[in-house]
Amino acid sequence: MKKIRRLVRPSFALSACLSCSLMGIALTDAHAADRADLDYTGSIQFMPETGQLTAGWTIQVLDSDLDTITFGLSAALGTAAVSGADVMSVTTTLDPRFDGAIRAYQVDLGAVDGDRPRRVRFAYSGPLFDPEPSFPINTLNSNKVELTVDSFWFPFDLRFDSDLTANLGVRIDGEWSGVGVDQVERVDQGFRIRQRDPALDIAFSLLSNSQIVTSDDYIIHDARREPGTKIDDLTQALEICTTYLNDMAGSAGPLPKASILVTDRAEGGYSRGTLIALTDIENETDTDLQKFICHELAHFWSHANAGGAENWINEGVAEYIALMGVRHAMGEAVYAAYLGDYAERLDGQDLPPIWTPDASGRPPYLISYRAAPLALRDLEERLGRDAFRVLMRVMMIEKIKTTPDLLAAIERLSDKPTRDWFASRLAE
Ligand SMILES: [Zn+2]
The missing domain is CATH 1.10.390.10 (Neutral Protease Domain 2)
Known part of the structure; x- marks a missing residue:
C-alpha cells in the first residue's frame, strides 16, 4: 500500500506544534478503510507527581517493503533500549530538526519472513519534559495527563505520514477519568486505551478532578479550576449540532459519541475525530461556541489529505x-x-x-x-x-x-x- 500523504512537514520544529497543524483533522476516520502502517502494543506507567513515566512497546511494522525505520522519542527520557529479533542495528542521534528535544532511533530491520510482521521493542523510563514545554497542550502532572504527538512520549515514526493502531495498558495511581479518540476504559489501577482505526497519533487525556456531564451524544470532562461556566451553552451547542449534522449526513451518520475536554488554557484547542479539546470557553460568545462545535464535529466527515492542496x-x-x-x-x-x-x-x-x-x-x-x-x-x-x-x-x-x-x-x-x-x- 503506497500512500502519498504528508501531514506535517519534517521541518516543523517541536515548538511549531504538530497538533495545531493537524487541528481539526478527522484522523481517526480518514483512513479507516486502510490497514495501519504500524501497530503499537504497550504498557506505560505514569508518575504524575514527578512528571516521569516508564514505558514498554512492541511495534509491529506492517509494511513489508521497509528496510529501515526511524523513530523519534523525547530526548528528556534519555536513551531507550531498542530490541527484537528483527532489529539488525540501531543508530541513535539527537535530531537536528528539533533543537535537541527529540532523539532519533534509526532501526535497520531484518528480512521479512513470511507473513509475520517485523517487530521493534522500545523500553524507556524518565521525565518526559526537560524543560517544561512552552506549548500548553502536553501535560504530565497531578491534575492532568494530556499527551499528543508533540511531546514524543511514544516512539513516533519520523516519516510523519504513517498511520498507527494502538492497544495500551496505562498504570496510574489515584482517582482519574479518561477521554480518548476510541476507547479509554477504566481498569484496575489504570486504563485500557485502544485505537482501532488507523490514525497519525495516539491522543487521550486523563484527568484527576474533572466534572463530568454526559448524555447519549456526548461526554464532557470539565477540567477547569472553576468548572461549570458556560456548560449549558456547550451542551446546547452539542445537542443542536449533533442533531443538525446527523440529519444532514443520512446514511453517512450518525456521529459517534463525542468526548469533550474543557480546559482553562488560553490556546491549544484541537480535535481528533470526535475527541475535542476546548480552551477558554468562558470568553467565547454563544454563536462562536456553536460554530466551533459544529465545525469540529463536521470534521468527522473530512477525508482530504490534510497536508496538501486539498x-x-x-x-x-x-x-x-x-x-x-x-x-x-x-x-x-x-x-x-x-x-x-x-x-x-x-x-x-x-x-x-x-x-x-x-x-x-x-x-x-x-x-x-x-x-x-x-x-x-x-x-x-x-x-x-x-x-x-x-x-x-x-x-x-x-x-x-x-x-x-x-x-x-x-x-x-x-x-x-x-x-x-x-x-x-x-x-x-
Ligand atoms: Zn477544522
Missing part, C-alpha cells in the same frame, strides 16, 4: 457546514454577519486561489477557513439550499476527498456549466 475541502466544508448550523440555530442575520466578516478579512490580502488543477502545498489559513466558505456560500446560492444540502450528504457518504471528485459530484447533481463555474470560482 485541505481547503476539510476546513472550508467543515466551516461552511458550521455556518449552516449557525444559520439553522441562530438565524440568517448571524450567518450573514460571519460571512460579511470573512469577506472583510480577505479584503486587500494577497492570497493564492483556493484551488487549481496544478495546486500543491497546504493552502494558507485565510484560504481554507475564510475564502473557501465564501465560495461554498456562492455555490449554495447557485444550486439552491436543498440541492446544496444533498451535495453535502453525497460528500459525506462518498467520502469525497479531492476537488476533481467534488466537481464531478456537482456536475452529477446539477450540470456541466455549474461545475465549470465552480471550478473557475475556486481558481479566482
Whole structure:
C-alpha cells in the first residue's frame, strides 16, 4: 500500500506544534478503510507527581517493503533500549530538526519472513519534559495527563505520514477519568486505551478532578479550576449540532459519541475525530461556541489529505457546514454577519486561489477557513439550499476527498456549466 500523504512537514520544529497543524483533522476516520502502517502494543506507567513515566512497546511494522525505520522519542527520557529479533542495528542521534528535544532511533530491520510482521521493542523510563514545554497542550502532572504527538512520549515514526493502531495498558495511581479518540476504559489501577482505526497519533487525556456531564451524544470532562461556566451553552451547542449534522449526513451518520475536554488554557484547542479539546470557553460568545462545535464535529466527515492542496475541502466544508448550523440555530442575520466578516478579512490580502488543477502545498489559513466558505456560500446560492444540502450528504457518504471528485459530484447533481463555474470560482 503506497500512500502519498504528508501531514506535517519534517521541518516543523517541536515548538511549531504538530497538533495545531493537524487541528481539526478527522484522523481517526480518514483512513479507516486502510490497514495501519504500524501497530503499537504497550504498557506505560505514569508518575504524575514527578512528571516521569516508564514505558514498554512492541511495534509491529506492517509494511513489508521497509528496510529501515526511524523513530523519534523525547530526548528528556534519555536513551531507550531498542530490541527484537528483527532489529539488525540501531543508530541513535539527537535530531537536528528539533533543537535537541527529540532523539532519533534509526532501526535497520531484518528480512521479512513470511507473513509475520517485523517487530521493534522500545523500553524507556524518565521525565518526559526537560524543560517544561512552552506549548500548553502536553501535560504530565497531578491534575492532568494530556499527551499528543508533540511531546514524543511514544516512539513516533519520523516519516510523519504513517498511520498507527494502538492497544495500551496505562498504570496510574489515584482517582482519574479518561477521554480518548476510541476507547479509554477504566481498569484496575489504570486504563485500557485502544485505537482501532488507523490514525497519525495516539491522543487521550486523563484527568484527576474533572466534572463530568454526559448524555447519549456526548461526554464532557470539565477540567477547569472553576468548572461549570458556560456548560449549558456547550451542551446546547452539542445537542443542536449533533442533531443538525446527523440529519444532514443520512446514511453517512450518525456521529459517534463525542468526548469533550474543557480546559482553562488560553490556546491549544484541537480535535481528533470526535475527541475535542476546548480552551477558554468562558470568553467565547454563544454563536462562536456553536460554530466551533459544529465545525469540529463536521470534521468527522473530512477525508482530504490534510497536508496538501486539498485541505481547503476539510476546513472550508467543515466551516461552511458550521455556518449552516449557525444559520439553522441562530438565524440568517448571524450567518450573514460571519460571512460579511470573512469577506472583510480577505479584503486587500494577497492570497493564492483556493484551488487549481496544478495546486500543491497546504493552502494558507485565510484560504481554507475564510475564502473557501465564501465560495461554498456562492455555490449554495447557485444550486439552491436543498440541492446544496444533498451535495453535502453525497460528500459525506462518498467520502469525497479531492476537488476533481467534488466537481464531478456537482456536475452529477446539477450540470456541466455549474461545475465549470465552480471550478473557475475556486481558481479566482
Ligand atoms: Zn477544522
